[in-house]
Amino acid sequence: MLELFFSASGAGTCIVLMMLILKDFFHSVAARAFFVLIFGAFVHLCHNWLPEELSAYAYIIASATPAFFWISCRLIFQEERRLPRISLAIAIYSFVAPFFKHIISSYLGYIPPWVELFGRTIPQWFEYALIIMGILALLKGREDDLVESRRRLRWAIMGAAGLSLGWSIFSFNLHFGSAASRVFAIDLSILIIIGFLFKGRSDIWGVAPSSVKPALLSMTSDLPNTAIEIEDDSVPAYLNKVTESKELAQVKAVMLQGFYRQEKLTLKDLAIKLVLPEYKIRGVINKELGYRNFNEFINEYRIAEAAQRLISEPDTPISNIALDVGYRTLSSFNRAFRKEKDTTPTAYRELND
Template sequence: MYAVISGWSGDLVEERRKLRALVLYVLGITALVVTVHLNFGMGRDVPFFAVALCCAVCGYIMLVPRAGSFKIYRVPQSGMKIDETEDKSALDQAVKNAAMEEHSKLAMALGYLMESGFYRNENLTFRRLAARLDVPEHRLRKLINERFGYRNFSDYINQLRIEEASERLLREQDTPIQNVALDVGYRSLSSFNRAFRQIQSCTPTEFRANNSKN
């Protein structure tokens, strides 16, 4: 009875769940009849116990060939053996496909978030970004590294900020460089200049002067 009940909640095969109920029913009736006979002094009724035992055994036998003694496995059809290697390969591929799909969804969500200007937040950290996307940090870390090729978070954010800053420096000739730096998320002009030089190989002032339309 313990074997029947213990695996019930995790059993995903509907037919086997019904068989579990049938076995419990048979065992329950058997126990009830035994109790009644014992209470009325009929405990020595050998034929009865034979019938009771037979009911319990029959219930178990009904379950074994159809459900594999409560174990989840597929019964080979037409004498064919199960190719466990093929099954494992198919399962691995399904898991891989599911992971790729989740990876793509996360990349899309990250793209939308950054297009909205989330990178301009001067207090932005990797942990806050993961929390905003509601994903584990290790998943986001893997995405930024493998999908976008960045080895650290600051390089990724600096790239987005400097791209916008470069565009604004050329489009808004009269806007002070410091204003642009603060607008795209930097706390100081020095940190902006350092990141700008690293990406554009020149200072913001040089970039604006060299690329301005005459």
């Protein structure tokens, strides 16, 4: 009876969260991946109510939960549309293999040892790996994250993942703990996540405004709390108006002095330089400029200077320019340059020669 109560309440909570995503945020790829994750949890909670012939398929759908947990973490917290091929193959195998196991065992009438190995044992280990990979994606880049609600969500999901996915999957696969305890763990974790998502849903899944480029920042006034019109036909109209706070003026001033050239520059370093709390600087860069990651903010300054010097200093080695603007290695500079300019530094120099 207790398990039924927890299952029903958890399923209802999943429906509320899925409706929220469908209504307001289904345009976001990360939100769609998270929708599948919640749907997997919903199916897991409801599988005991399903007819016996459907329960196996419910198990297969629920087995996709760790894969979409990892995918959701990559998309939400690292904002990477391209997923590593090997990791993606592991994710797909983890829930496709149980499906083929069910088909083969139904056809043969029994489960051969090799089917048990490739259709159950290996996918289970892959599920554990995907949970760990998802948690690592949560941890990676947390110091550079400028979206305050997303920073809080990292820790909420960390706790919820450890509580629900960890307890439910490990206890189910290793045959310890009651079914009611697993359902309760899922219920509690979903409620934790919903609380944080409702509070910061627009920042987490909403469309982030385009960043104001360093070239535009250099054109703005030093007067705080002033709306400045910047006539520049190369950018959208809404970027031609910048409301500048006192803190933004301070950030802009120190950046234009070349502070971004410091190697291994962190948000904490900038906070110490400006004698401001880190949360205020995060808010300024995120809310007023539209950046969601500190490295992205710094890289735009570095790449802007590097691009200018590649043209104005044709005889200066690219490696020297990379080191001068703050990169520790040429490879990291090349990656950042390609991401910003969609070409290599060498090709950019030749194109503008």
